[in-house]
Amino acid sequence: MFTGTAAILALLYFLRDILIPFVIAFVLAVLVEALVTAIRRRWTGAPRWLVSWIAGLLVIITAAGGIFVLAQGAVQMAEKGPALLGRLDALVQTIGRSLHIHEPVRLKSLFGQVRVAQVAGYILSGVQGVGGTVILVVIYFGFMLAGRRRISHKFDLIAGPLRGAASPNRLVERAASDIRTYLWVQTVTGLMITTAATAVMLAVGLNNVVFWTVIFFLLTFIPQIGVTAGSIAPALFALLQFPTLWQAIAIFAVIQIAAFVVGNVIYPRMQAETQNIDPIATILALSFWTFLWGITGAFLAVPLTLMLMMIFAQFDSTRWIAGVLSNDGKPDFRKGA
Secondary structure, three states: OHHHHHHHHHHHHHOHHHHHHHHHHHHHHHHHHHHHHHHHHHOOOOOHHHHHHHHHHHHHHHHHHHHHHHHHHHHHHHHOHHHHHHHHHHHHHHHHHHOOOOOOOOHHHHHOOOOHHHHHHHHHHHHHHHHHHHHHHHHHHHHHHHOHHHHHHHHHHHHOOOOHHHOHHHHHHHHHHHHHHHHHHHHHHHHHHHHHHHHHHHHHOOOOHHHHHHHHHHHOOOOOOHHHHHHHHHHHHHHHHOOOOHHHHHHHHHHHHHHHHHHHHHHHHHHHHHOOOOHHHHHHHHHHHHHHHHHHHHHHHHHHHHHHHHHHOOOOOOHHHHHHHOOOOOOOHHHHO
């Protein structure tokens, strides 16, 4: 078991350039199925294949637009890096003098000189890497949409006598249902917090609000730490843009208040009816998948963990792992499938 686990982890790490686009394409396919269901409820006479391709195009166009906004804004933010460091250094010096510290810490001495060309080159190389990943995602995504019936029939033939909850098709359907529900909860709560964040950024007059809105909405899908990171970043650049501090404080405070209200009033009620995953398991999953797959793993941590819980719950030898990962110790994936 130890050798097999180590081999699986090694494959997950070394094959991440192939597996990450596949997992992203699967998640996008789940989103398309959710859109298809919603559209066909209102447009009952439409052919399913037409609605599927329309929903697929909507998802791809939205993702492409988000990537374009991120690429444009990331390069601009990288160019402002040295100025931001200088502004923070000046604030630290001012605070040090007010506290009568004789030798205040200089941030430039801690972080060194930021080279704009080097940082911008690193970001551009990352954007190029994202472009290659997007191509693979689109290819996987197209084949998943076009061949889902053929794949389902193939799974039925492979399963043979293996029917019921443990059949491959039932496992895939259950995984898609759990991921769809998770994405729905995260999207609704993320939009609520993002609306508050966008409103306060527009109110104070922060530059590049579209970029920060896209960044913040994406970060809301990273559990536990995403909203915090999304509130710190625009607040720091507000320090650079404005000579006073109240704009940065307002951005950070409003986002934290909105996150507190949504996270303690709305999110628990939605999560209680849709997810059965332990909060500690969520943090461990976030650390684990981020270590293996970087920032992409952080976004996919909860969907991947839900899929693993669902698989572990189908077999007697691994059901205890699903129980540990679950919130109440009673994973019901077999019954729900």
